[in-house]
Amino acid sequence: MNLIGEHITYKPDDQFHLNDVSFNFKKGNLYTILGRTLSGKTTFLKTIAGLLNPDSGNLSFEKKDFSKIPVWERNVAMVYQQFINYPHLNVYENIIFPLKQRKLSKDKIKTDVEEALKTVGLIGFENRKIQELSGGQQQRVALARSLAKKAKILLLDEPLVNLDYKLREQLREEFKKIFSEGMSQETILIYSTTDPQEVMELNGEVIVLDEGKVLQKGPAKEIFENPLNLKVAEISNDPPMNILKGLKNSDNLNFENISIKSPKHFKNLENQNYNFGIRASEIKLDDNGEEFEIELAEISGSETLLHLKKGNSKLIALIEEVMNFKIHQKVKVIFNSNKFYAFNQSGELVSSPYGINNG
């Protein structure tokens, strides 16, 4: 009773949008698709919805060949990043639209809609016009419409990306609640995003997508702890993981003009050139550290992002407080060497602070 995709490839105009993607989604689970813009996330969701027909590969749901079933009979629901509602209908009409389409009884429609409205917190807004709502409210309507439908597959395509920061935070919290409490165990929930933090918070099964290819599959924690390669490390971290080319010898890790003591978990690594990775949050200000020059300092929320430079090495450090820096100011930082990753020359993970366990 699963949604199974096998070797799905979609390649219009000789460009891969999906490249040999396979998956097996189980009911009652949440799957997040993580990838940068244009990585194929939307294509992936649209293929499941039936809006796109893959050029090759199989897609089946509940043991039926899904590709034979047109969109309008698939019983899926989808929420887009651009708050898509029916502008000519009011909130209530928007939500009952799919239900009417399925010719459900009036009573059933009524209870379903009320339930959905309650879930998204739009009770009292039934007669509002869509244009009169804020972006967040519009997205709630879209969500309510999807929920009321009680579809077996619910697709959410970066639903929060077009909202401002605060609303995003707030809605994300609500989503988490809705997903954990409001969803039927019959539903497969697929959520796409570019935001690694969202992936972590939603804490579902993750598929990392890049250029139409699946880079890594697994639980959120696993992706975070053991990104399979540089690409994943980059995609699954915001700010992206710092990558420093360097040489490991028996004791030290040597970068261009920095030398750091090699961490314990590197002890089995051969001494050679690696791409060392370290998260921005593992770089701290410390007067005993290496001196870097500040190229740019960004304050976001309660954090400060420092773009640092030394010689040809560039780094981003995340300071968990708001501080004022001047450009070209010199600061000293230290690296939490216990949190170093090592990727080999072809970019594959060879050592991780959380212990590597892939074959």
Add this chain to the structure above:
Amino acid sequence: MKTIKTCVTALISALLVFSNVAYADKWSDQFPHIKATGDIPGECSYESMSKKDYSGKTLKINTHAVPVMGEPTALHAEQFAKLTGAKVDVTHTPAGDLYAKAMVPFQAGQAPYDIVFGFSNFINDWRRYLAPVPKKYTDMKQMKDVTPSHIGIASWDGVMYQFPVDGDRHYLKYRKDVIDNPEYQKKYKADTGKELKVPTTWKEYGEMAAYFNDWDWDGDGEKEYGSAEVMKKDDLMYAAFYSRSAAYSKNPKTPGGFFFDLETMTPLINNPGFVEALTDWVAATKYVPPGGINFGLGDEIGSFGGGQTLFSFSWDDAFVAAMQPDSPINNKVGAAQLPGSTKVWNRNTNSWDEGFNQAPFFVWGWAVGVAKKSKEQEMAFDYLCFFANEANHQADIGIGRFGVNPFRDADFQADVWTQIGWDKDIAQSYVDTLAEMEKSKNRVFPLRVPGTFEFNAALATAAAKALAGQLSPQAALDEAAKQWNDILNRVGKDNVRKAYSVGVAMEDNKL
């Protein structure tokens, strides 16, 4: 009251000189249009038509725009329908499109119209689609009265294709109140040393027009100008050019063609006669009203008829419009033959023949035919015959906007015109002018050959370029002649010669 009116009408009518006894009758009660004469007996009179029964049948007519020709067509259609029970549908089309409007369906093998109005020079292109006028009609009394030149224009090689309903020619119109004004005569003599009189040559015409140009000579506070002419490059302007050329190029000593030399089919339009005429015409652009170089016939009529110019020459319309009771120059205009010249080109000797020469141009006029493919030919001819019956004709020619002009011997009588309010001497000069043209032995007839439109359009384009100063007269006419040769080659010299010989025969007084 009504009886008094009828009596008065009858009385007036009785005084008229028509050969028929005119009286108000039951027909004029029913059809006020002929109240002046009542019905006049004849094969196509109201009386005769009322005996025909065309009920259930439809007659379709394409005619000119309202009112010129369009209004009488519609009016007589209405009368005809009342008399015979037929349904008559009339469509009105601007002059420039009459040809195409009939030609497109003709060539597609269709006959959407039973009757098509057009110009008499369409005859060569149209005749293969038109039914000849049956003998029954050509033998009628009303046809016997038509002047020979108009029978000639309506016929091709002796077969009549167009039913005569109108007569047309170009002649000179002038402001009598200026030309006959002793003060202006004195002033003109003093200033130029010449007599102010009705111009007999184009040179005199030009001198007077230039003299009376761009100043207020009638004291109305507005400037007046020398001459109003059709100079806009449309379907009529080349007629104005031929009118101006006739005197210089139609040499009675050189028969055998005005437009072409019939023997060699060489275009003659770039010979010195035509060049002289075009040179005159280019000079004329100096004494026309502002924008006069863009005048069409309508502008010419409006300009002269509105009292803006001293001279005008072309169809009757401007004269008749000027003589309407509400016209500002009512009874202030005179008619005369087109001016002549003091020399005429002799293409045989390749030199100018000195001496006065004048040649009237029997420009085309309204013509009408019945489609060969029409299923209602009898009804169609009856309609045309009715259109031109004597009662209708006499009523029509008195109404300026109808555009129906004299073409019967009976029309050339001053009384016809004095009864509608013209001064006697004006009426006399008018009918004399027209009658003299009919008598002339040095006439020019319009070009009626395959490709007439191409020839005329090529000439018009060249003349227009000369008027606009784009080319010199000689260069313009050389260009036109070259194009005429091209057209000749496309159409085939022999085809053109064969057709042209018909017109030349009329010009050479052989028909």
Add this chain to the structure above:
Amino acid sequence: MEKLYTFLKYTFITLWTVFIVAPFLWAVSTSFKDFQSVNSKVTYIPWLDFEPTLEGWRVLVKSPARGGVDIVEPYFNSIFVTCTASLVSIVLGTLAAYALSRFTFKAGFIRNNDITFFFISQRIMPPIVLSIPFFIFLSTIGLLDSLLGLVVVYIVLLMPIAVWIMVDFFNRVPKELDETALIDGCNPYQAFYKVVLPNSIPGLIVAGMFCIIFGWIDFFFAFILTFTEVQLLPVKVVALNSSITPWWSLSASALISVAPLIIVAFVVERYLSKGNLSGALK
């Protein structure tokens, strides 16, 4: 600076308004003139400059036998032909435009853009190119000189406009809207008429307006393809152009023929003012 801009703005707008209105004012004045008041000197104001007459207007309803043109029937013919052809063009054009905006077509080297250009290119042809073939075409199918025949021809003239406007419009309607409808259980036809169409009213209004305008002002085809049974307004009015150009009745007819379209202008403006002519979905 701001003040100067405002001043220039209002000056420009005023001048343009004068430029637009001037010929109409002239037409209004001229429509009350007669031969006399037109041809002797330039006159402007009735009673002051010239003695007004209603003749120019009367001509339009008089029978030709009385020197008029009787435009009543042609007027309704024009309305019928214009509206019918516009409606059909809009329906067919909108469907085609939707297809061209939403789906991908491939046939040899032909792509969506080429098909769209094919539609639009129909308007490149000068009417004269088409007049004779259309004449023969209509006479073959027996529709010459009929309202239906004109409707057929006008569809060719108008559909390209409808396609052009609507492709442009649909391209600005997010395609996620119809996708959502499909996901919500509509088949493509239902998605089109339940969701896309109700949200395309502004586009349809503009397209409809252009169709009506281009249909209403056509002279050439109406002229070539009709004889006696059917006459359209412009053809009938042009038949006033006799040897004398009757300035007065042509002015009256110009005013009368533009009148119904002014209503269209108001409708369009209303949608513009509501700000949703093309922005409904932004």
Add this chain to the structure above:
Amino acid sequence: MNFKHKFVFLFPGLFVLIGILIFPIIFTIRLSLSGWNSYTPEMNFIGITNYIRLFTDDPRFWESFFRLSFLSVSTVILQYIIGFALALMVWKEIKFKRFFRVIFLIPMMTTPVIMTVIWRTFFHESLGPVNDLLGHIGIGPILWLSDPVIAKFTVIIVEVWQWTPFMFLLLLAGLLSLPKEPFLAAAIDGASPFRKFVYVTFPLMAPISIGAIIIRLIEASKIMDTVFVLTSGGPGTATETSSFYIYIKGLREFQMGYAATLSFTYLVIMIISLTIIAKVLTKLMIKE
């Protein structure tokens, strides 16, 4: 999206159009290879004789074509500039906004063949109001219709009057549908109105501008009624345009075969040049 249903949407319109047009186009091509005229109305086959005539012996057509290019390009440019200016002016709040908007729309709703008669009387050199009014302030008389150079401008004036509303409406509709964000951003940056126009409004309006310009070029190229009624192509041949010339050859002189040749050649040239113009405009106006 790709469904088999797509054909159901496209085909009715496409096939109706093709169905009605296929005959005329084939007929025109065949006609262009014939010598059909008033005296030999038949589809004889004369090969490419007509085309040879057109390319070797008909300077008047080519002159008319270049004149047409001048007239249509200059009218469209003027219409675009004025239409855009007007649209910008009544875009935002302004007094009597609705009144102006309606007024600005009206000219395009007049029938050219009738309205141009009004223009002819309007510009009548001795009986029209323009020269009369100018005369009062000591100017003129200007030969609006009978001077070879001025007449071209008169044609342009009338065309601009008639069709600027078309541009105006499309551009105004475009302006009204612009997203607000870029303007907010520009306002925050404190951009001057001029910079706002150059860097925000104009780029955003580029796609709709290109569409409007191309369509107007197509329509302006057919300019005929105006020329026909105003000047009949005169004085001389100073205002003759291609379609008017084709009309003369076809329906006046009835050289149907040759007119078809002109038409077909014209069509091919227009399609090629419009395609090029569209490409060039896209390159010039959309920088990506």
